[in-house]
Every structure is written in structure tokens, then in C-alpha cells.
Amino acid sequence: MKVTLVCKSVSHGNTQRVAEAMGQVLGARIVAPADIDPAELADCDLVGFGSGIFYQSFHPELRRFVASLPTRHQGKAFVFCTSGFAEPPFRRYVTALTESLERKGFDVVDAFDCRGLDTMLPFSLVGGVSKGHPDTTDLAAARAFAENLQARTTTTR
Ligand SMILES: Cc1cc2nc3c(=O)[nH]c(=O)nc-3n(C[C@H](O)[C@H](O)[C@H](O)COP(=O)(O)O)c2cc1C
Numbered sequence: 001m002k003v004t005l006v007c008k009s010v011s012h013g014n015t016q017r018v019a020e021a022m023g024q025v026l027g028a029r030i031v032a033p034a035d036i037d038p039a040e041l042a043d044c045d046l047v048g049f050g051s052g053i054f055y056q057s058f059h060p061e062l063r064r065f066v067a068s069l070p071t072r073h074q075g076k077a078f079v080f081c082t083s084g085f086a087e088p089p090f091r092r093y094v095t096a097l098t099e100s101l102e103r104k105g106f107d108v109v110d111a112f113d114c115r116g117l118d119t120m121l122p123f124s125l126v127g128g129v130s131k132g133h134p135d136t137t138d139l140a141a142a143r144a145f146a147e148n149l150q151a152r153t154t155t156t157r
Contacts, residue, residue, distance in 0.1 A: 001045045001154060003028035006036060008051040008059040014082040014116030014134055015052050021139040022048065022080070022112075025146035033065035041069070046076045046153050047106070049097065052116060053083035056091040066097065069104045076153055077106035080142075084118025084129050109152065112145045114138040 003026040009016035019030045028048070041047050049066065051059035058081060079097050087094060098108045115130035115138065123129045134142070 001027070001150070002043060003046045003048070004036070004041060004044050005030045005048040005050065006033055006041075006062065006065065007031070007048075008033055008062045010059065011052050011119070012117050015050050015080070017134055017139065018080060018082055018112070018114065018142045019048070019050055021142040022146040025143050026150055033061050038065070038069045041073070041075075044075055046078070046149070048078050048080055049101065050080035053081050053087075053093060056088070057093050058097050063097070063100070066100045066104065071104055073105035075106060077101050077108050078110045078112070078149060079108065080112040082114055082116030082134060084116065084120065084123065086115075087113065110145070110149060112142060114141060 005019045005023055005028045007015055007019040007030055009019070016030070022028065023030050026046070049062060051062045057063065079094055079101070081094065094111050094113065098111065101108050115133040117128050117133055118130050119128040
């Protein structure tokens with residue numbers, strides 16, 4: 001199974017650690033959006049798209065990359081993120097990225113999120129929120145998520 005994780009992790013490497021935990025299970029290549037030609041995704045069985053959350057959205061570089069993808073992609077995808085807080089009901093950024101990918105033809109099969117150290121002002125004044133995350137429990141959840149995904153993708157392909 002060919003798997004690529006497109007990951008933009010700029011703040012503390014939080015999302016990169018999650019990508020690496022998933023990538024170990026999936027045998028995936030992990031790349032930043034700037035380091036991959038969109039055409040390279042064409043022959044992937046599964047593509048993960050992830051970043052930290054900034055001002056209630058996925059990182060703009062990841063969103064621009066998705067917008068640049070050709071339409072009529074055939075294949076499965078999932079979305080992952082880390083953030084200081086859980087997704088609020090008034091700003092469904094996971095759904096927004098999922099819908100962008102679906103408009104490109106991806107079959108988006110799942111999403112994963114966990115907390116990540118957040119040092120945005122004013123939280124940095126107290127050392128940040130979600131300190132210590134992603135922690136070993138978060139990374140174990142990321143691995144379990146990937147194992148589940150792998151089992152489902154392999155059997156439904
Ligand atoms: C400028 C800035 C804006 C942020 N905005 C949000 C936000 O809107 N919601 C949230 O839950 N976390 C927010 N965060 C926290 C990040 O999503 C969190 O630190 C994430 O784990 C960063 O991932 P990374 O280390 O992979 O870049 C923000 C952090 C920064 C520095």
C-alpha cells in the first residue's frame with residue numbers, strides 16, 4: 001500500500017510527531033506541501049493531510065496545496081491536526097478541509113485530532129496551554145488510528 005502524509009508542522013513540530021507515529025504504522029512517506037509535486041499523489045492508495053490549527057483553520061500552505069490539486073483524483077484520504085483546543089462547534093475546520101478534498105475527488109475516510117502545545121499569545125505568558133501534548137497517549141491513539149485505517153483501506157481496496 002502506497003501512503004503519503006502531506007504535513008505542515010511549523011510551531012512546535014507537534015503535528016510532525018503525530019505524522020511520524022502514523023507513518024511508522026503505514027510505512028508512509030512524510031512530506032511538506034512545498035516538497036511534493038501534486039501529480040505524485042496520483043498513484044497513492046491513501047493520502048493524509050495534516051497541520052496545526054492557526055486562527056481556526058488548517059495552515060494556509062496546506063490549504064493552498066489542496067486547492068492546487070487536480071480535480072477527479074481517485075483514491076482515499078484522511079485529515080489530521082493538532083491544536084491547543086478542541087474544534088469549536090462554530091468553526092468546523094476539519095469538515096472544511098474534508099469538503100475541499102472531496103471536491104478534488106478524494107474519498108475522505110476519517111479524521112484524527114489531538115491536542116498540541118499552544119503558545120499563541122496570550123497563552124505563551126503562562127507557558128502555553130495543552131502543555132506536554134502530544135503526549136504518549138496521543139501518539140498511541142495516532143498509531144491505533146493508523147492501524148485501523150490500514151486494515152480498512154487494505155480490505156476495501
Ligand atoms: C499563531 C497561532 C495561532 C493558533 N491558533 C489556534 C486556534 O485557532 N485554535 C487552536 O486550538 N489552536 C491554535 N494554535 C495552537 C496550534 O494549533 C498548536 O500549537 C499546534 O499543535 C501547532 O502544530 P505544529 O507544532 O505542528 O505547527 C495556534 C498557535 C499559534 C502559534
